[in-house]
Amino acid sequence: MSVALVILVWNEREALEKLWDSIPFDAVDELLVVDPGSTDGTLEFVRSKGAKIYIQRNKGRGNAFIESINQIESNKIVFFSGDGNEDPRDIPKIVSELKKGHDLVIGCRFIRKGSKSDDSDDPLYIRKLGNIFFGLVTRLIWKTGAYDAVNGFRGFNKDAMKKMNLDASKYEIELQSTIRAGKLGLSIKEISTKEHKRFGGFRKQSASTSILGFTLGLCLLKEIIIGSDVFNEGLKIRIKNLNLIISSLKKFNELLYLTVLDVLENI
Ligand SMILES: Nc1nc2c(ncn2[C@@H]2O[C@H](COP(=O)(O)OP(=O)(O)OP(=O)(O)O)[C@@H](O)[C@H]2O)c(=O)[nH]1
Ligand SMILES: [Mg+2]
Numbered sequence: 001m002s003v004a005l006v007i008l009v010w011n012e013r014e015a016l017e018k019l020w021d022s023i024p025f026d027a028v029d030e031l032l033v034v035d036p037g038s039t040d041g042t043l044e045f046v047r048s049k050g051a052k053i054y055i056q057r058n059k060g061r062g063n064a065f066i067e068s069i070n071q072i073e074s075n076k077i078v079f080f081s082g083d084g085n086e087d088p089r090d091i092p093k094i095v096s097e098l099k100k101g102h103d104l105v106i107g108c109r110f111i112r113k114g115s116k117s118d119d120s121d122d123p124l125y126i127r128k129l130g131n132i133f134f135g136l137v138t139r140l141i142w143k144t145g146a147y148d149a150v151n152g153f154r155g156f157n158k159d160a161m162k163k164m165n166l167d168a169s170k171y172e173i174e175l176q177s178t179i180r181a182g183k184l185g186l187s188i189k190e191i192s193t194k195e196h197k198r199f200g201g202f203r204k205q206s207a208s209t210s211i212l213g214f215t216l217g218l219c220l221l222k223e224i225i226i227g228s229d230v231f232n233e234g235l236k237i238r239i240k241n242l243n244l245i246i247s248s249l250k251k252f253n254e255l256l257y258l259t260v261l262d263v264l265e266n267i
Contacts, residue, residue, distance in 0.1 A: 005080060035054070109194075
């Protein structure tokens with residue numbers, strides 16, 4: 001039973017330099033740094049540490065998750081962001097829960113005792129309330145038992161992750177994986193975690209509150225439309241079926257209209 005730590009970075013040199021020495025690398029068996037093509041010296045820094053690097057074929061946090069699966073040998077994966085938000089001391093806790101047999105282990109930033117979110121850039125608590133909303137919806141519809149359905153700090157059993165058939169390319173990957181774990185009836189475990197302010201650098205554009213809210217909303221809608229499926233073709237099939245029902249209703253309506261006209265003419 002081996003565990004890989006996958007560190008996700010995109011132009012995070014400043015934060016990564018401060019964070020690196022506090023990462024408990026001895027808690028895992030394999031290390032991979034995944035990057036979509038940083039230009040700020042992140043890659044040079046990681047290379048100087050002798051870590052294995054994978055450059056994504058397609059940009060986006062979701063693609064980083066999806067492409068990582070085929071780049072690691074271990075059968076368990078912990079995803080960790082290299083910007084300082086996530087507490088490296090919680091990596092061994094996630095590893096331990098994965099080793100107990102849970103399929104998905106999520107770092108929870110609110111509601112649970114001992115948890116905390118970084119709200120320094122969210123004075124109106126819009127992000128926090130949105131995140132709590134998405135968690136509650138997944139609990140209600142898919143019985144995930146999770147409160148923080150969207151946190152990126154999470155670990156997977158690799159086989160379970162493959163079964164999820166994930167295709168989210170950006171920041172909706174976490175929500176999609178929580179929902180699909182619920183749909184598949186997988187074992188989900190949350191641990192309390194404390195989120196910190198990023199150590200430097202900048203939030204990526206697609207993680208801005210408005211874009212993120214829209215992306216997560218669309219993802220939720222799609223997962224509701226495809227029902228209990230975890231197959232992405234399900235959406236196309238359902239839309240096709242919906243179109244079929246709409247065109248049948250239109251035909252029925254025309255027929256009814258013509259029949260009523262006929263009846264009226266003959267009165
Ligand atoms: N490998 C990889 N990492 C990414 C990609 N997009 C974002 N990241 C990393 O994912 C993490 C989360 O992105 P952030 O921009 O920090 O989003 P956020 O945490 O909501 O924003 P802050 O609270 O400001 O940190 C960071 O470590 C990013 O560098 C990507 O396309 N590929
Ligand atoms: Mg961040």
